[in-house]
Amino acid sequence: MRQKRIRGERTTLLDVANKAGVSAITVSRALREPDRVSEELRERILKVVAETGYVPDFAARALASRHNGIVCALIPEVSSLAVMNIIHGIEARLQDTDLRIQYANAWRDADKEKRQLELFLSQHPAGILMAGGQNQQIIVDLILGAKCPVVHMIDINLTALGTVVGSDHCTAAKVAIRHLLDCRYRRIAILGAGVDLRVQRRLEGYRVTLEEEGLYDPQLVMMLPEATSVPLGCRMLRETMESHPDVDAVFCLNDDLALGAYFECKRRGMRVPEDFGICGYNDVNFAAVAEPPLTTVRIPRYDMGYRAADLLIRQINGEKAAHQSIDLGFQLMVRGTTRDTA
Amino acid sequence: MRQKRIRGERTTLLDVANKAGVSAITVSRALREPDRVSEELRERILKVVAETGYVPDFAARALASRHNGIVCALIPEVSSLAVMNIIHGIEARLQDTDLRIQYANAWRDADKEKRQLELFLSQHPAGILMAGGQNQQIIVDLILGAKCPVVHMIDINLTALGTVVGSDHCTAAKVAIRHLLDCRYRRIAILGAGVDLRVQRRLEGYRVTLEEEGLYDPQLVMMLPEATSVPLGCRMLRETMESHPDVDAVFCLNDDLALGAYFECKRRGMRVPEDFGICGYNDVNFAAVAEPPLTTVRIPRYDMGYRAADLLIRQINGEKAAHQSIDLGFQLMVRGTTRDTA
């Protein structure tokens, strides 16, 4: 009986096998496919596993089986409220699965996004989940070469990227702008940050709708590459009002920006919603409880994460991707930062 | 010359080696330690690498080298503003390093924390970073068994857990409470959520300080296990005021709770800071720009992440851990939600 363990390393499958008096593969099976091992052996093996504190080596498992049981999620920026709900949804679905999940930041940067995607791919992940995306072409290339399923949550219309779960951000923006128009706001600026494919779609909805009314003014578009945040919302509103004092409403492409815009309005003594309207996007958790509560576009992000994870799991389990795209819709939440419609 | 490539798999090191007419190890070296390969060979090899689009297999690399070049970070909840700064700091330090980072949620749950730590360990990470922690004993056990360096950012006094970068949360809380007392608030409630080791330390500082003044009342302590959030802050303030209408200030263990508490105060017509004081914790990005701006305790979280990553890198590179703990201090930011001191 070969006993290697030259160095005081951690317990391996072989150690467990030796101690239990069976072969390595039987231990492996007892752990992964309990049904294929007799009850007697299984019990004996599990006992040794518990005693020795054996933990499978994922690197070895990944190398041998061609997938490491980990779902990798590429997120524009993990620390944001909008993403939080998606993550909750994903983990809810992965609960009680033998899959695990890990995240990485893409930082809304095409280059970092690419490198991270490559890093993921090089680890034999069970699958990849993408929320957001910068460069469509790069993503397509990498995804086509991937040997694991990929599901993304960018925009329902980007089916070129493979399976997608999400909403139509262009239409959602159109509805939001319609609402602001219905409230009789006329000089509507748009504030966006962390520009990615989704943000671009929202901008398009804004432009198209205002053009229809002959109210589109490219000067009122402010798009910054940096990450969205409350302080940035303050700054953007301030700059907007200083260069265009006649603006009477802002469509903020994220609720953080909207909250920042609101604080700044308050500071400047502007009356919201009477003289100035604010519409956010996402309906993150503080939107409904702010004072005044924030008018915003609700995107079902929890469901998005859940469904995306669900689709991914099905594909991991060999199911053919039935739906190439699932539209979860959106909902305009009319609250306190826009005045009553006429 | 052995040409396997039976299946249409991806390019391997051997493929590159064959094409370049060298051995596998030389390609490996050309990629990892360029200096040890002659310039001529290196150029030839890198050319083939580029042509074939070769990407290293991290699972194989991890198995062979006993570490996969990935720093794993265990975070209580990745989607929170407080964590955002830490993450920025970490990634700033890891920038231009050949290390990469990935995150996982511990969900402020001892069991999940343990499982995730095991999962990390089983992947041969280059190192582990922990922000927050639930169960000291479990963590100690796992960390002692780890064969990679571990640095945590829980509380400066928890040196039992190994290398630590952070602040003294107990003292910070004492200073905050002192400030509230100086502002002549007397019935000070404490609102906390997502209770973990750090939150417990803050609670201790609160208790000790009020006990000294004979003002401690356990009824005014509200600690919830669920995650901190703005809506939760609203709810906790509401419940506090309903059961103890005489409370005249709250110490919120996170700024989200403080913002929620403020919104609720505004809704209830309470005057902040004249009749009611609010002090937050962390000084997340919205604190300074809120209207009124939020009095809070600033923890240097960006530096924390940066220094923690720095220490980890040093240990990965074989340096002995010189400092076992680095105290980054804290700072009370007196702003608009507490009235002037007497």
Added chain:
DNA sequence: CTGTTAGCGCGTTCAT
């Protein structure tokens, strides 16, 4: 500076 040999720990395949 470069190559050879020998695994890393596990799962797959094919026997039994």
Added chain:
DNA sequence: ATGAACGCGCTAACAG
């Protein structure tokens, strides 16, 4: 239901 042999792709250790 269990096991033997082999290989996954790469790097450490040692040679030359």
